[in-house]
Structure formats: structure tokens, C-alpha cells
Amino acid sequence: MGDPWQCTTVLSGEQRLEVLNLLNRTEAELGREAMDEGRRRIVVHGWPGEHWLRYQNGTLVQFAVVNGVKHVTVEMCGGGFDAELLAAVLKGHESVDWWTRGLNRADRGDPIRTLQLLGLRLPVPAVDVPEGAVLRNFEPGRDEEAWLAQNNAAFADHPEQGAWSRVDLDERTNEPWFDPSGFLLLEIDGKFAASCWTKVHELHPDRFGEIYVVSVDPAFQGRGLGTVMVTQGLAALRKKGVGEAVLFVDESNAGARKLYESLGFQLRREDRLLRFTR
16 A cells, blocks of 8 residues: 655655656556646646655655645546545645546545547548638747637636636647647638647657647637538648547537547547545
8 A cells, every 4th residue: 555645845856757757657557648738747847736645665656746726636647546645635625626537436526527538540531621711830929829819718618728828828839749730720801710739649659649629719610610620630630640539528518529429539538527525
């Protein structure tokens, strides 16, 4: 089981390397990400946070990150659940939201969200861009503010993507994986109507692609632009030699799920967010 959980707000240089090694080993064992990209980024950049570590015979065997303000969110490396860690976190927070990934389950907690990972094999025929519209690549230094306005309008009610700031965007566009050639923008009458941001997981053994963010401005919805952007994004991934693509979608988003299923996406995994209170 290991020693008791310990908490630190800043990882030392040695601890940071220990955590990264644990994340990498776990990803190799599971064949998938060990932790949400945003929480992994906290470790990669050595940012302060609420870091929980558990050692056994001097070796780091478990790690978790707690982040957020109103309802703090917990995720363990590997996406599991630990009752002792929950008890420790609840001493400092009245309410805790906990992600369990894939087959990992908790025997209690109130389910508040289910996130589905969908995937499909490429190629997929691309739907043509509407007449008069312009499809082009995102240009760093030019398009940030206009894209943020379009994206935040499209995700106004989304718990994670509806309030992105310039800092949030810059953090991601400054990552080594960022490639503007995979970030597609659709302009209609000089306005950003829709976008599709793709990502290639270059370091994964299977080198798969991801529809990272796709959105349609509310003023342009109902015109089939979601299908246009997803298929154009998949075509961009295929041009990079990618053979499989994935995306995440909320189980409750029936419209998006219907769109993705019509294109051939199939369920690969379900992640659940559970809420615990004192």
C-alpha cells in the first residue's frame, strides 16, 4: 500500500522528475495518457499546485493533482480512486470532484459528468467548404483574440472550454506539439464562423491524431459547419500520415455524438467525474 500520502504546493526538482517518470511508465503500461493534459502540464512546467505523493520503500508509487477553486478537481496518475487520498483532500476542501478513467471505478460518489473517448480509422471523405467561405490556417500573433471570441461563444456553457483567456491559449500554442498547420479556421463574411484544432500525438507508439477543439459560432450554427470542420480536420491529420483519430465528447451532448457517430467514430473509453462532499 505504501507510506501515507503527503502533500506539497511546489514539487522539488527531484520530485518533479520522479512524477514525470511515473507518468511515463504508467502511460507505457496503459497505452494511453496517464493524466489529463492540463494537469500534466502543471508538472511539466513545475507550476505550483496541490500535489499529492505516496512513496513505498523510497520509490514514488502514486501521484495526484488537485486543482480548481469552486469545486476542486482531483485526478490520480492512471485515473484511479483512493479512499485514503479522498479523506485527506476533504480535510481541506468541502467538495471534491474526482475523475476516474476507463475501467477504474469508485464505489461511492455522485456521478456528475461522463466523458466519452471516440475514435475512428482514417481516411474519411472531407465535406467541401461552403461557397464564399475561406478555410485557412491559424496565424499566431494575428488570430488569437478573434478565435477566443468565437470559441468562447460556442462553448459558453461548457465547464472547461467556455472561458478561455489569452493565457490559456498561449500556454497551449507554446507547447512543443503545437502546429498551426493543423489549426483550421473558417471565415464567412470576414468573421470566424467555425474552427477545428487538431493535434498529432507524435511521441505515442501509434502516432494517432486528435480533434483537439472543434467549435461553431452560435451565429453560424445550423449550416452543417460542424461536419465541414471535423472532416476537414481529419483530412489535415491524414495528410500528416496519421491513421487513426480520436476526440472527447460529453455523453450528454447528443447533437455532437450524433455527428461523430455519423462519421464513423466509435466508443473507445468512458471517463466519469464523481462529486464527494464532507
